[in-house]
Amino acid sequence: MTYLADVGALARKDLLLELRAKETLPSMLLFVISALTIFHFALPAGTSDVAARGLLWSALVFTALLGLTRAFVAEREQGMFDALVLTPCDRSAIWLAKSLAVLAFLAAAEVVALPAFAAFFHGLNGRTVAAVALADLGIVAVGTLFGAMAVAGRARELLLPLLFLPAAIPIVVGGVGGYLWFLALYDAIFAVFAWGTFEYVIAEAA
Amino acid sequence: MKGIPSEWQYVAAAYLVVFVTVLAWVGIIAAKFQRLNRQLAELVEKARERG
Amino acid sequence: MKLPALTTLAFGAAVALIFFYAPTDADQGFSQRIFYFHVPIALTSYACFGWGAWKALRYLRTRDERADLESYVAIHQGVIFGALTLVTGSIWARASWGVWWSWSENQLVLFLVLFLFYCAYFMLRYSVDAGPARMNMSAVYALFGVVLIPVSFLAIRLSQRFIHPVVFDSHAPSNMTGAQWLSFLVSFVAMLLLFATLYNVELAGKRIDAHLRELREILT
Numbered sequence: 512m513t514y515l516a517d518v519g520a521l522a523r524k525d526l527l528l529e530l531r532a533k534e535t536l537p538s539m540l541l542f543v544i545s546a547l548t549i550f551h552f553a554l555p556a557g558t559s560d561v562a563a564r565g566l567l568w569s570a571l572v573f574t575a576l577l578g579l580t581r582a583f584v585a586e587r588e589q590g591m592f593d594a595l596v597l598t599p600c601d602r603s604a605i606w607l608a609k610s611l612a613v614l615a616f617l618a619a620a621e622v623v624a625l626p627a628f629a630a631f632f633h634g635l636n637g638r639t640v641a642a643v644a645l646a647d648l649g650i651v652a653v654g655t656l657f658g659a660m661a662v663a664g665r666a667r668e669l670l671l672p673l674l675f676l677p678a679a680i681p682i683v684v685g686g687v688g689g690y691l692w693f694l695a696l697y698d699a700i701f702a703v704f705a706w707g708t709f710e711y712v713i714a715e716a717a
Numbered sequence: 718m719k720g721i722p723s724e725w726q727y728v729a730a731a732y733l734v735v736f737v738t739v740l741a742w743v744g745i746i747a748a749k750f751q752r753l754n755r756q757l758a759e760l761v762e763k764a765r766e767r768g
Numbered sequence: 769m770k771l772p773a774l775t776t777l778a779f780g781a782a783v784a785l786i787f788f789y790a791p792t793d794a795d796q797g798f799s800q801r802i803f804y805f806h807v808p809i810a811l812t813s814y815a816c817f818g819w820g821a822w823k824a825l826r827y828l829r830t831r832d833e834r835a836d837l838e839s840y841v842a843i844h845q846g847v848i849f850g851a852l853t854l855v856t857g858s859i860w861a862r863a864s865w866g867v868w869w870s871w872s873e874n875q876l877v878l879f880l881v882l883f884l885f886y887c888a889y890f891m892l893r894y895s896v897d898a899g900p901a902r903m904n905m906s907a908v909y910a911l912f913g914v915v916l917i918p919v920s921f922l923a924i925r926l927s928q929r930f931i932h933p934v935v936f937d938s939h940a941p942s943n944m945t946g947a948q949w950l951s952f953l954v955s956f957v958a959m960l961l962l963f964a965t966l967y968n969v970e971l972a973g974k975r976i977d978a979h980l981r982e983l984r985e986i987l988t
Contacts, residue, residue: 724797727860730859732783732802746970756984763988
């Protein structure tokens with residue numbers, strides 16, 4: 512049970528930091544609304560519903576990238592990686608905690624983004640909302656793994672999109688097509704993968 | 718092969734691309750080995766000065 | 769040293785079979801012969817990525833630096849063969865349908881995604897300084913790649929349902945005659961041998977590089 516306690520403690524730390532700094536979430540909110548606005552201007556008249564839905568997913572993926580890029584920066588800048596690695600917790604707990612924290616930010620951004628999308632474009636249906644929820648899990652699972660990698664390198668803001676976007680293509684397909692079973696499959700496969708390999712990723716990331 | 722039809726340009730292009738790529742790769746490796754040999758010669762000189 | 773000789777022999781045999789033995793396809797005509805290079809190259813590319821992932825797994829198990837180098841070289845070869853897949857596939861599309869790209873060709877789209885993914889592998893390696901951190905991350909990323917291959921393929925197949933691209937007559941060989949099969953198999957073997965040859969040479973080159981660097985540090 513200490514595993515879950517560790518996860519809780521780490522996740523709470525991230526959430527509290529954000530509550531105090533108020534940097535990541537407002538940026539994500541502003542970004543997603545701006546993106547949706549740009550998409551409105553980018554779409555010619557009479558665009559189909561499917562096309563508009565596609566843009567929702569583009570907006571979500573890039574907003575998530577924003578949040579993910581910020582996710583490990585605090586640890587990096589304040590040298591907390593070494594401290595984290597020294598704590599007697601299972602390394603995968605760090606992944607789980609970080610994923611949950613980013614998930615919280617992403618969900619908070621979507622609480623605003625989805626109604627905005629429904630208002631700007633056409634309505635939402637329950638299937639799309641379910642798809643967004645499932646996709647979020649995959650996004651944070653994979654994004655946290657790659658975020659830890661990106662942050663160990665030099666051009667970290669550039670590197671994370673390069674690593675993340677190809678892997679996110681199946682998520683977008685599952686989302687736009689509404690293939691909930693596929694999203695669940697993706698989530699299961701890559702969550703297990705990330706959970707199992709995370710300790711290697713931050714092993715020597717000093 | 719019966720009479721060569723006009724699509725042969727595309728087939729030739731495809732095979733040529735592969736051939737040229739392998740050739741280019743061989744050229745790059747050859748240049749690399751030249752450089753490595755040069756560096757090796759320098760180091761042999763240095764070792765001789767030492768020993 | 770017999771590997772390069774074997775490769776050359778295999779290629780000679782393959783080209784001979786492709787152009788003098790295999791019959792012209794009834795539906796697609798002469799341009800179908802691109803298939804005998806394009807598909808083996810694609811399959812070899814998968815083999816490269818698979819080999820790279822296998823070496824990555826070996827690295828994570830044994831922490832042997834040589835495995836990391838082998839994984840890197842294999843993936844490098846994979847990207848080269850992958851680029852060739854895209855180029856030959858594009859030429860084939862142009863020959864068959866008059867367009868340089870088709871989103872309805874699942875194999876081609878998959879290769880685009882994998883090409884992006886594995887190019888990012890090199891971005892990752894350039895971005896991190898050499899050392900255990902880079903080797904660990906590269907290995908995990910290489911393994912992620914092979915898991916991504918079937919998932920992406922499934923996604924691309926699903927996406928065809930709602931993208932509704934212009935569907936051309938399929939390239940997929942419906943019923944291959946014995947002659948076609950033989951030509952294909954020999955070509956496939958030739959490509960795999962080519963990979964093995966290039967892989968060994970590149971690996972040897974990189975190892976010599978590393979030794980020279982070490983020597984220089986000792987002597988200066």
